[in-house]
Amino acid sequence: xxxxxxxxxxxxxxxxxxxxxxxxxxxxxxxxxxxxxxxxxxxxxxxxxxxxxxxxxxxxxxxxxxxxxxxxxxxxxxxxxxxxxxxxxxxxxxxxxxxxxxxxxxxxxxxxxxxxxxxxxxxxxxxxxxxxxxxxxxxxxxxxxxxxxxxxxxxxxxxxxxxxxxxxxxxxxxxxxxxxxxxxxxxxxxxxxxxxxxxxxxxxxxxxxxxxxxxxxxxxxxxxxxxxxxxxxxxxxxxxxxxxxxxxxxxxxxxxxxxxxxxxxxxxxxxxxxxxxxxxxxxxxxxxxxxxxxxxxxxxxxxxxxxxxxxxxxxxxxxxxxxxxxxxxxxxxxxxxxxxxxxxxxxxxxxxxxxxxxxxxxxxxxxxxxxxxxxxxxxxxxxxxxxxxxxxxxxxxxxxxxxxxxxxxxxxxxxxxxxxxxxxxxxxxxxxxxxxxxxxxxxxxxxxxxxxxxxxxxxxxxxxxxxxxxxxxxxxxxxxxxxxxxxxxxx
Amino acid sequence: xxxxxxxxxxxxxxxxxxxxxxxxxxxxxxxxxxxxxxxxxxxxxxxxxxxxxxxxxxxxxxxxxxxxxxxxxxxxxxxxxxxxxxxxxxxxxxxxxxxxxxxxxxxxxxxx
Numbered sequence: 001x002x003x004x005x006x007x008x009x010x011x012x013x014x015x016x017x018x019x020x021x022x023x024x025x026x027x028x029x030x031x032x033x034x035x036x037x038x039x040x041x042x043x044x045x046x047x048x049x050x051x052x053x054x055x056x057x058x059x060x061x062x063x064x065x066x067x068x069x070x071x072x073x074x075x076x077x078x079x080x081x082x083x084x085x086x087x088x089x090x091x092x093x094x095x096x097x098x099x100x101x102x103x104x105x106x107x108x109x110x111x112x113x114x115x116x117x118x119x120x121x122x123x124x125x126x127x128x129x130x131x132x133x134x135x136x137x138x139x140x141x142x143x144x145x146x147x148x149x150x151x152x153x154x155x156x157x158x159x160x161x162x163x164x165x166x167x168x169x170x171x172x173x174x175x176x177x178x179x180x181x182x183x184x185x186x187x188x189x190x191x192x193x194x195x196x197x198x199x200x201x202x203x204x205x206x207x208x209x210x211x212x213x214x215x216x217x218x219x220x221x222x223x224x225x226x227x228x229x230x231x232x233x234x235x236x237x238x239x240x241x242x243x244x245x246x247x248x249x250x251x252x253x254x255x256x257x258x259x260x261x262x263x264x265x266x267x268x269x270x271x272x273x274x275x276x277x278x279x280x281x282x283x284x285x286x287x288x289x290x291x292x293x294x295x296x297x298x299x300x301x302x303x304x305x306x307x308x309x310x311x312x313x314x315x316x317x318x319x320x321x322x323x324x325x326x327x328x329x330x331x332x333x334x335x336x337x338x339x340x341x342x343x344x345x346x347x348x349x350x351x352x353x354x355x356x357x358x359x360x361x362x363x364x365x366x367x368x369x370x371x372x373x374x375x376x377x378x379x380x381x382x383x384x385x386x387x388x389x390x391x392x393x394x395x396x397x398x399x400x401x402x403x404x405x406x407x408x409x410x411x412x413x414x415x416x417x418x419x420x421x422x423x424x425x426x427x428x429x430x431x432x433x434x435x436x437x438x439x440x441x442x443x444x445x446x447x448x449x450x451x452x453x454x455x456x457x458x459x460x461x462x463x464x465x466x467x468x469x470x471x472x473x474x475x476x477x478x479x480x481x482x483x484x485x486x487x488x489x490x491x
Numbered sequence: 492x493x494x495x496x497x498x499x500x501x502x503x504x505x506x507x508x509x510x511x512x513x514x515x516x517x518x519x520x521x522x523x524x525x526x527x528x529x530x531x532x533x534x535x536x537x538x539x540x541x542x543x544x545x546x547x548x549x550x551x552x553x554x555x556x557x558x559x560x561x562x563x564x565x566x567x568x569x570x571x572x573x574x575x576x577x578x579x580x581x582x583x584x585x586x587x588x589x590x591x592x593x594x595x596x597x598x599x600x601x602x603x
Contacts (some may be wrong), residue, residue, distance in 0.1 A: 030571040037577045045593050049583045050575055056586075066569030084558075087544045094507055096597040109544075142600060155594035156584075283505055288544035293565045298558030 011253050015214040017245045018222055019174035024165050024185060025197045026205040027070040031075075032163035033137050034061030034104065035331050041203050053162035055099030055243065062293050067135060067164035070113055070196035072297055072305045074166055075133045077194045077312055078187075082114030085296050086134070088289040088326065097140035101157035108285040110134035111295065117180040117190065118314065128183050129171030135295075138163040160204075166196075171410070172211070172222070177241035184208060184234045189313050193208040193338055202234055208234075212241055213258070214248045223248065228272055231265045240265035243272055324354040335364055340376045347383035356390040357383075364407050372411065381410050385417030395478060396469030429476045432484065433467070437477065439488055442467045455488050461485060494522040 032039055035052035051059035075082050089107035096438075115130030140158035147155055168187065174180050188199045188206060199206040213225035228244060231237045243265075248258055263272040297305075311319070317331045320341070326334070335341040344361060348354035365386060369379055389406065392398045398406070410420045429435060442464060443450055453460045461482075468481050499518045503510050510518065543549070552561055567573065575585075589596040 029569045031569050031573065036567070036570060036573045036575055038571050044580070046583050046595065047576050047580050050504040050577050052575075054578075054583060064569050065566045068566070092505075096595075096600060143594070144600060148597075150599075152599055153589070153596045154598070154600045155591070155596055157594060245601065285505065293545055293547055293562045296559045296562055298560075300558045 012246075014217055015245075015249050015252075016343065017176060017241070017248075018172045018213050018215060018225075019176075019180050019241060020211040021170045021174065021183060022171040022209045022211070023072070023168045023170075023178060023184070024207040025191055025199065027067055027164040027166060027196050028198060029064055029066045029070065029164055030157045031064060031159070032162035033064050033135070034162055035059075037162065039163045039461075043159055043440050045155075045159060048049070048159045048399045049161065053099075054158060055101070061104065061289075063295070064164065064291060068111075068295065068297065069305055069308075070164070070194075071133065071135045072302065073194050073308060074168075074191055074196050075112035075115065076117040076302075076306055076309055077110075077170035077190050078117055078130050078133065078168065080112035080133050080300055082112045082132060082297055083109065084298055084302075085109070086111045087294055088135075088292045089286045090157045090289050091136075091284045091286055093284055095139065095142075096154060097158070097161070099140070099158060099161065102288055103137060103139060104292070105136035105286075111297070115222050115450040116434065117183070117186055119179060119186050121176075121179055121182065126173075126179070128179075131169045131171050133166055136165050136167060137161070138165050150208045172410075177238040177245070179237045180210065180241055181234050184237065186313075188234075189338075193310055193312055193333060195310070201234075208237055208239055210237055212244045212248070214245055214252070223252075224260050226272075227262045228265055229275075231267075236265060236267050239267070239270055240272055243270060247272070275387055278362070296371075313338075320345070324348055324358055324369050326355060326358045330358050330362060333366065334358060337376065343376075343383035347387035350384070351390050352394045353390060356394060357387050360386050360390050360393075360403075364404065368407060368411050378479065380414045381407065381417050389417050396466055396474055397478065398425075398474045399470070402474060427475065429472055430480060432480065435472070435476050435480055435484055436488070438468050438471050439464075439481070439484055442471055443488065450489070461489065493526050494519055498522075 013132045026039075027033075031037060032048075032053055035050050036055055037048040037050050040048065052061055062276060073083055075401045087109040088104050088108055090102040091105045091107070094101060100330075110132040112133040113131065115133065116127045118125050118127055118128065120126075138160050140156055140161040143155040143157065144150065147153070170183065174183055191197050191206075192199055197205055201207075210231070211225045212228065213223040215221065215223040216342055226244060226248075228237075230238045231240050244263070259274070262275045264275055265272050313335060317335055320326065320331050320334065321328065334344050344357070348357045351357045361383075365379065365381060368459055369376060389398075391405055393400065393403055406420055406424060408418065409415075409424060410417055413420065446464070446467065449460050449463055453464075464485050465478070465481055468485065469476060469478065472481075496515055496519055499510070499515050499522065503515075503518070547565075553564075557564075584590040584595065585594070587595050
């Protein structure tokens with residue numbers, strides 16, 4: 001990080017940070033929240049607009065039921081209590097990308113409250129409270145730069161005006177930049193699982209503002225907070241918070257006072273800067289939106305929405321540990337994205353030994369992907385391919401070494417495992433005398449097992465099959481091996 | 492006098508209004524008169540009346556319907572261009588004081 005205020009470790013240890021996060025998530029509806037214009041990203045500017053989202057006089061909003069459904073689904077996934085009745089309110093402020101002069105949001109009666117999610121910290125699991133989740137409309141987009149007349153004018157695109165958002169406000173339960181990062185990661189994961197948003201930060205479908213203050217350790221009262229806005233990655237939020245915390249401590253330690261203000265993070269410099277803003281900027285004069293009826297989500301509707309809730313990440317991880325006998329660590333890797341977890345489960349269920357599928361994914365697949373900078377979705381080897389290879393190792397048809405070679409070939413050729421295996425599979429030994437020769441050697445080398453078999457422990461045949469397959473480097477025809485072995489052992 | 496000149500200046504500022512000193516004086520008088528009337532309403536005992544955010548809650552709904560059903564008529568399905576199509580691009584920009592054929596144009600926003 002660039003130059004930071006002088007804060008010795010000793011000084012830092014005397015303070016504890018208090019962080020709260022506000023996250024805006026765009027909902028994946030086809031049409032806007034109060035009109036039927038398209039929400040599609042990337043359309044030509046000002047083509048998905050109508051009198052309602054342009055704020056033309058006399059236009060009236062009509063609520064999109066799907067937006068309500070999605071917001072409630074997200075609220076339930078975040079363990080919120082859904083209020084049966086909530087009220088839309090006008091948040092009044094002037095900005096050119098807000099054509100009505102107010103944003104329709106919710107204020108004193110939000111859609112949902114009292115939620116929480118669990119995160120993993122250095123000292124174990126921790127619950128982070130969610131104060132509220134409410135529905136609101138997005139504003140348009142201001143383009144301040146990139147036009148010949150940008151020194152004189154700002155260009156406005158109102159396609160985004162009226163796109164449905166949920167705002168998720170956390171309790172000030174977050175005690176470090178790392179916890180903030182973890183909270184955002186878990187929150188995004190849950191929202192992705194519910195399918196109500198794609199959470200794409202580049203396209204602005206997920207945006208985060210952070211409130212941060214510090215206080216002497218043990219003090220109850222909060223210190224003065226600053227708000228860091230419009231940071232476009234979780235990593236930058238962590239960096240911005242680290243910078244702000246050090247800055248706060250530096251100011252306080254040198255006898256100064258923190259000014260409550262909004263700051264922007266400059267990722268290139270790793271610093272935050274205060275925004276030039278008028279005083280009194282934060283008097284939004286909320287009042288109930290007279291153009292909309294109260295939003296009523298009664299028990300019946302809530303039950304319908306609850307039925308649409310998918311299995312959530314934490315529950316899935318617990319189940320996968322139980323179902324596949326895999327470790328806590330394995331399950332974290334395998335559920336890093338929903339797509340990966342889905343593919344893995346489909347493959348593992350179809351394989352003879354799910355644990356082996358899990359092991360192969362981690363030991364053989366992940367490393368090769370990482371070395372080539374590929375996402376799991378870009379893997380030449382599908383989960384079905386992994387499952388097939390696992391079964392081949394399981395039956396002794398190929399050795400671990402052969403599997404590695406075959407995987408390398410898959411990556412070299414950009415082909416899935418079945419195709420490569422079909423071409424490269426070891427020539428099978430079907431010559432009876434050759435197999436018998438191996439069998440004789442194996443039996444001679446294992447008199448103890450032979451004795452056990454002849455003593456009636458017939459399952460020991462499995463051991464011999466394995467040894468013969470191993471001795472033939474997986475090339476003996478397994479069916480022949482079984483037949484010949486049985487004959488030989490009984491003789 | 493409840494509303495002072497300072498209050499009027501503050502509210503005018505929030506509303507992006509520039510008032511002359513005569514207008515400010517008149518606003519102080521008008522706002523105090525309005526708030527005086529509200530004070531009269533405050534004399535009513537409303538302890539047992541639930542706050543009402545919306546009059547249509549009482550009037551215009553089908554009283555036989557309860558819960559979400561009651562207000563369902565005022566919501567819509569998520570159908571793209573269902574109730575009303577988006578405006579043709581030229582029409583959308585038509586009333587703007589300034590536009591370049593693609594974007595609305597406004598005087599440079601400096602605050603931010």
